[in-house]
Amino acid sequence: MNAITQAAIIAGISTVAAVTNLRIIGPPRRDVPCRTEDLKEHEICLATVMERWQGKVLWIDARPRREWELDGMPGSLLWNLDPHEDANAFEAAVMEKLVENPPVVVYCSEGNCGVSSQIAERILKLGVTEQVFALKGGVGALRAAGMIKGSN
Incomplete structure (x- = not known):
């Protein structure tokens, strides 16, 4: 398997993981905490x-x-x-x-x-x-x- 194919597979897996994380946990908090x-x-x-x-x-x-x-x-x-x-x-x-x-x-x-x-x-x-x-x-x-x- 060449480097381009490996990079494409890694990018695909990363994208699936990111989308799954976004759906389960939601978007990142953008508020600035203040206590x-x-x-x-x-x-x-x-x-x-x-x-x-x-x-x-x-x-x-x-x-x-x-x-x-x-x-x-x-x-x-x-x-x-x-x-x-x-x-x-x-x-x-x-x-x-x-x-x-x-x-x-x-x-x-x-x-x-x-x-x-x-x-x-x-x-x-x-x-x-x-x-x-x-x-x-x-x-x-x-x-x-x-x-x-x-x-x-």
Whole structure:
């Protein structure tokens, strides 16, 4: 038996196994697990945001501008740590929205990227509101919930 035939047989067996697994177990979980007991200071789970405020919060995207423009939360503001960006403009835009006193939720690229926590701390230091949180799971949690453009 030649290598191409062997590869075809292996691919066929793998496909049958994958389809069987999908039918028995179901599709993979895409949600981002979040346990309140694992949260750091000022972190929040997406489920809590939805339960408390039905998602009606001021979303702050802490990712690079191109990522925010590509698939940022609708209505979100950009505030990142890129040294080429105007930090004062970010602060001014957020301050303008904080007049309405909404809860603020900051998200970044990955669940543990840390930038969202840094931005949340900066907003807290402005002293305008105490309801500022970093989203546990970041954009992955929003994507898994279907809240980001292009998510399922």
